[in-house]
Structures are given as structure tokens and as C-alpha cells.
Amino acid sequence: MTDPDIPPRALAEAVVTPEALAGLEPVRSVRTPIRLVYDFVPSAAAQAYLRAYAEKRILGHRSPVDGAVFVPPRGVDPRHGTAIDETVDLADTGHVGNFCVTHLPIPGRDDLEVPYVSAWIHLDGADIGFLGLVAGCATEEVRIGMRVRAVWKPDEQLGPTAENVLYWEPSGEPDVPVGRAGNRAWRGRTDG
Amino acid sequence: MAESELLRADLVVEYPFTRSTGPVVGAFLTGLREGILLGIQRRDGTVLVPPTEYDPVTSEPLTEMVEVGQAGVVETWTWVDPPRPQSPWEVPHALAMIRLDGADTAMLHGVLVDSPTEMTTGMRVRAVWADQRVGHIADLDGFRPEAS
Numbered sequence: 001m002t003d004p005d006i007p008p009r010a011l012a013e014a015v016v017t018p019e020a021l022a023g024l025e026p027v028r029s030v031r032t033p034i035r036l037v038y039d040f041v042p043s044a045a046a047q048a049y050l051r052a053y054a055e056k057r058i059l060g061h062r063s064p065v066d067g068a069v070f071v072p073p074r075g076v077d078p079r080h081g082t083a084i085d086e087t088v089d090l091a092d093t094g095h096v097g098n099f100c101v102t103h104l105p106i107p108g109r110d111d112l113e114v115p116y117v118s119a120w121i122h123l124d125g126a127d128i129g130f131l132g133l134v135a136g137c138a139t140e141e142v143r144i145g146m147r148v149r150a151v152w153k154p155d156e157q158l159g160p161t162a163e164n165v166l167y168w169e170p171s172g173e174p175d176v177p178v179g180r181a182g183n184r185a186w187r188g189r190t191d192g
Numbered sequence: 193m194a195e196s197e198l199l200r201a202d203l204v205v206e207y208p209f210t211r212s213t214g215p216v217v218g219a220f221l222t223g224l225r226e227g228i229l230l231g232i233q234r235r236d237g238t239v240l241v242p243p244t245e246y247d248p249v250t251s252e253p254l255t256e257m258v259e260v261g262q263a264g265v266v267e268t269w270t271w272v273d274p275p276r277p278q279s280p281w282e283v284p285h286a287l288a289m290i291r292l293d294g295a296d297t298a299m300l301h302g303v304l305v306d307s308p309t310e311m312t313t314g315m316r317v318r319a320v321w322a323d324q325r326v327g328h329i330a331d332l333d334g335f336r337p338e339a340s
Contacts, residue, residue, distance in 0.1 A: 014255045015215040020228055027221040027327035032209045035278065040203040047199055107208050160199050 045075035048087070050160035056152055060126055062086040068127040092150035093171060094123035094130070097182035101139050117142050120182070121168050128183055136169030145181040147173040216245045219257055224331040227321050231260045231295050241295035261293030263318040263338050268298075271308040280330050286311050290335060302334035310337065 042050060049059045049072045061073035061084040068077065069088055077084055099119035106112065117139055120129025134142050136151065148168040158164050175181075213221055216232060220243050223230040232243030233256040241260055246253055266288045273284035281302055288311075289298035303317055317335035325331035 014253070015219065015257060016255055017219045017222075017257045018228075018230065018259045020226060020259065021219060021222055024222060024226065026215075027213055027218045027225060029210050029212050030217075030221060030328055032211050034205075034207040034209065036205040037277075038203040038205070039200060041198055041200045050199055108206065161201075 043075055045073040045084075049073050050162075053162075053164050054158050054160045056092070056158065056164070058090040058092060058123060058130075060088045060090045060123075062088050069125055070128055071123060071126045071130050088125065090126050091124040092152070092165075094121045094126070094148060094168075095176045095181055096120070096134060096142060096144055096146045096148060096168075097122040097129045098144055099134060099142050101142070115139050119168070121148060122182060132165055133167040134169075135167040141170070143175070145175040145178050147171045147175065214245060216243050216254070216257070219243070221327040221329075221331075223259075224329065225325045225327040227325065227331075229260050229262060229292060229319065230257050231292075232257050238296040239294060240297050241292055241299050258294070260295045263316060264290045264292035264295065264298075266303065266311070266313060266315050266317055267291050268313060269303065269311055271311065281334070285334065288317070288335070290317060301329075301332060304334040304336050 045061065052059045058071060059073055060069040060071040061075065061077075062069050063077040063080070063082065063084055064086065065077055065080050065082055068079075069090070070077070070084070071090055073084070073087065075084055076082065097120040099117050101115050101117050102112075103115045105114055112133075117134040119132060119134045119142070121132045121134075122129050134146075134148060147170065149171045150165045151167050151169050152158070153164050153166055220230050229241065230243060231239040231241035232254045233239050234247055234254065235250070235252065239258060239260060240248075240254070243257060244254065266286075267290070269286045269288035271284065271286055272279070272281075275281050275284065281304070284306075286303040286305060286308065287300065288303045290301055290303075291298040303311065304320065305311060316338040318338045320333040320336050322331050322333050
């Protein structure tokens with residue numbers, strides 16, 4: 001009936017449909033939206049983090065295993081499954097660990113004007129990145145190792161949400177060398 | 193921390209996917225739009241409904257699409273009450289595996305009856321079509337017991 005080695009394109013041409021469909025415009029796509037509705041209650045660690053964030057403080061958690069600092073705090077060191085109870089205050093300055101320039105608008109994010117830059121911001125004192133937008137300079141100027149500082153919302157607009165930092169802007173300080181920029185926590189802190 | 197002091201928020205995660213259907217599923221959906229049900233024939237002559245591009249046992253490409261009946265047999269079923277918020281149906285109904293006349297496999301769809309007492313394994317049901325059809329599985333409103 002059929003050759004098992006027919007490539008996909010040839011298969012499309014080989015499909016035989018009943019006479020009833022002859023000459024009709026075929027269906028080529030189908031919408032399959034997925035929608036998940038949550039009543040979101042942050043964890044204990046995130047509750048404390050969000051309350052501090054509303055006061056322009058950024059909290060991290062320090063691992064009892066090797067001192068690595070995670071932000072936002074999750075109450076555990078995910079590498080070891082170890083509970084963390086040591087909270088540290090982090091600076092609102094850091095550097096770009098890596099980044100992405102987006103040129104296509106995202107459905108549901110009409111507030112983001114393209115092109116925009118999303119980046120993992122490596123806060124001073126933290127060992128993993130913290131997701132944010134980079135602005136205040138041309139897109140093509142954004143680079144790995146670039147030093148940045150937070151641009152906070154006006155005080156009266158601050159709240160216990162993830163949206164208190166409008167974006168991260170260049171601070172003008174010398175870059176972190178590329179070889180030392182970005183995510184170092186996963187390699188451990190002892191190898192420098 | 194007291195329950196009333198906890199932060200909480202509504203959170204909706206939404207993906208507006210559009211999938212390409214390919215020649216076989218596309219033809220199946222075209223059939224739904226036109227009010228007919230299509231399967232695909234295997235080398236041994238048996239018919240898969242819904243159709244697949246490849247034979248699930250031998251993996252060979254399948255190309256011969258055939259029309260099957262608009263009525264069939266309930267092979268197995270479960271009662272859904274109440275329907276989930278995103279269910280295609282707003283009222284309690286059966287979800288059933290239905291083997292259409294001329295088909296050798298069963299297809300999942302709703303059986304629109306008022307009570308599970310109206311459901312039996314092996315009962316015959318017939319397709320109920322939506323008035324407005326676009327090429328989607330919801331072009332079938334569901335199935336109802338065939339008048340005996």
C-alpha cells in the first residue's frame with residue numbers, strides 16, 4: 001500500500017482523501033490554547049522576600065553547604081536539597097551575566113516595546129542571576145559583564161510584587177571581565 | 193504567619209498555541225468542518241479513527257483516508273460531574289471511547305445524556321454536529337444515544 005521510506009513531504013502529497021473533500025480548502029492549522037489559572041500563595045521565603053522588595057531591599061538566601069547566595073530566596077539550596085535559613089541583604093547593583101534582545105512582541109505584554117533586552121542580572125553578593133530588563137542605553141550597547149544598577153518604581157508605586165524594579169541601567173563602572181561574568185555558583189565558589 | 197496576612201495573587205499562565213495539522217489530521221479536521229468523519233486505512237485493511245500519519249505498530253506511513261459512519265458503539269465511558277471550568281461542555285456528561293461503524297479503533301468524545309443511568313457499555317450512539325463548523329474537534333457537539 002505504501003512505501004515505508006516515503007519522506008514527510010512526499011507523504012503529504014501521497015495522502016488520498018475521499019471524494020467528498022475534493023476541491024475544498026483543507027484545514028492547515030488548529031488553535032489549541034492552554035490556560036492555567038492559579039490562586040498563587042508564595043512560599044514562606046518568597047513572602048518575606050516580597051515584603052522586603054516592596055521596601056527596595058533585595059533578600060537572598062545563603063547556602064549552609066558552601067555559602068552560595070541564591071536570589072530570590074526559595075528556602076532551599078536546590079543543588080543539595082538542603083534547607084536554608086540564613087537571609088542576606090543584596091545590593092541593587094550588579095552586572096549582566098547574559099542577555100537576550102527581543103524584536104517580536106509577546107501576546108499579553110503590550111507594555112513591552114520592542115526591541116527590549118531581558119537579562120540575567122548578577123547582583124553583587126549573589127551567585128545566580130536575577131531576571132530583569134536592561135534599558136537606559138542602546139540595545140546594541142548591552143554586553144556580558146556590563147555593570148548595572150536598579151531603577152526602582154517611584155516609592156508610592158512600590159508593592160509586594162515582582163515588578164518593583166522598572167529596569168536595570170548602566171552604572172558606568174568598568175565591566176566585569178567576560179571570563180568572570182555570569183553564573184558561577186553552579187561551579188562552586190572554591191575554584192574562584 | 194496568620195492565614196489572613198499571607199500574600200496571595202491570581203495568576204494565569206496562558207499559551208495561545210496554533211498547531212500545524214499536517215496532511216492527515218488536517219484532512220480529518222476538514223472532514224469535521226464538512227460534517228463527515230474520516231479514518232485512515234492500515235495495510236491490513238483495518239481503519240484508525242482518529243487517523244494518524246504513521247501506523248502505530250509498524251511505523252509505516254499511512255495515506256489512504258476513508259469515510260466512516262456517523263454512529264458507533266460506546267466501548268468504555270466515565271461520567272463527568274461537574275465539568276471542569278474549561279470543558280467544552282457546561283453540563284454533566286459522559287466521556288466515552290466510541291468505535292464508529294467502519295472503524296477498528298475508538299475515539300474519545302462526549303455523550304450528551306442527562307444521567308449516568310442512561311449510559312451502558314456497548315450502547316449505540318450517533319454524532320451530533322454543531323451548526324457553525326470551523327475544522328476543530330468541537331465541530332462535533334458530541335454523541336447521543338441512537339434511537340432504537
